Amino acid sequence: MIPPLAVDIDGTLTDGAGAIDPRVFDVLQAWASPVVVATGKAFPYPVALAHFLTIERAVIAENGGVSLVGDDLVVHGDRAGAQRVADAYRDEGYDLGWGGIDLTNRWRETEIAVSRDQPLDPLRRLAEAEGLEVVDTRYAYHVKAPDISKGRALSDVARRLDYEVTDFAAIGDSQNDAHMFEEVGTSYAVANADEHALAAADHVTDASYADGFIEAAEAIVGRAE
Numbered sequence: 553m554i555p556p557l558a559v560d561i562d563g564t565l566t567d568g569a570g571a572i573d574p575r576v577f578d579v580l581q582a583w584a585s586p587v588v589v590a591t592g593k594a595f596p597y598p599v600a601l602a603h604f605l606t607i608e609r610a611v612i613a614e615n616g617g618v619s620l621v622g623d624d625l626v627v628h629g630d631r632a633g634a635q636r637v638a639d640a641y642r643d644e645g646y647d648l649g650w651g652g653i654d655l656t657n658r659w660r661e662t663e664i665a666v667s668r669d670q671p672l673d674p675l676r677r678l679a680e681a682e683g684l685e686v687v688d689t690r691y692a693y694h695v696k697a698p699d700i701s702k703g704r705a706l707s708d709v710a711r712r713l714d715y716e717v718t719d720f721a722a723i724g725d726s727q728n729d730a731h732m733f734e735e736v737g738t739s740y741a742v743a744n745a746d747e748h749a750l751a752a753a754d755h756v757t758d759a760s761y762a763d764g765f766i767e768a769a770e771a772i773v774g775r776a777e
């Protein structure tokens with residue numbers, strides 16, 4: 553049986569420039585079990601991806617802060633602590649780094665993301681003072697609660713889909729995927745993955761980015777046959 557699949561977006565379904573590789577659409581639409589899109593991006597992004605893929609809505613956003621299965625929405629915690637960190641960071645003269653209209657955080661409910669071209673040390677210091685942590689996905693710094701992760705959210709989502717989390721295969725590329733890799737039955741890091749994802753994964757693909765995703769997807773299907 554083809555296992556349910558948890559898949560990261562940035563660095564995994566994309567090319568090196570951040571564009572979603574169109575070949576991944578066929579793979580995800582044809583997947584014979586549930587697909588959970590699990591991302592650090594704000595909630596509307598994976599919802600839109602699932603919508604335009606015309607696949608069942610099963611998504612994890614904000615590194616596990618928000619999850620949706622069908623019409624069942626769960627929001628873990630709130631944004632208040634991360635917002636205080638962002639405000640204090642700005643008060644010290646720094647900037648979140650997203651320009652005039654901050655679409656990165658506009659719809660974010662449980663965390664705040666900061667551009668990686670901004671200073672990390674003061675952000676870490678302010679986050680720690682709030683009991684929060686900073687996770688570097690290599691796409692953004694995320695100020696979030698330490699007990700929230702894609703892995704924890706996937707355990708919850710799996711139950712809501714009537715699966716065990718260990719039934720899942722997962723494919724991803726960065727630190728925010730590492731917990732998820734530890735929870736699932738089989739995990740694949742794409743070759744461009746960071747050290748945390750590489751260390752946590754059961755398998756590492758030869759290919760990078762979406763080529764790595766396609767290689768992993770074929771391996772998962774091959775193992776199931």
Ligand SMILES: O=C(O)COP(=O)(O)O
Pocket residue numbers: 560561562563590591592593689690691692693726728
């Ligand atoms: O939003 C990010 O920083 C990374 O997003 P991802 O989890 O889909 O790779």
Ligand SMILES: [Mg+2]
Pocket residue numbers: 560561562563564689724725726
């Ligand atoms: Mg990623």
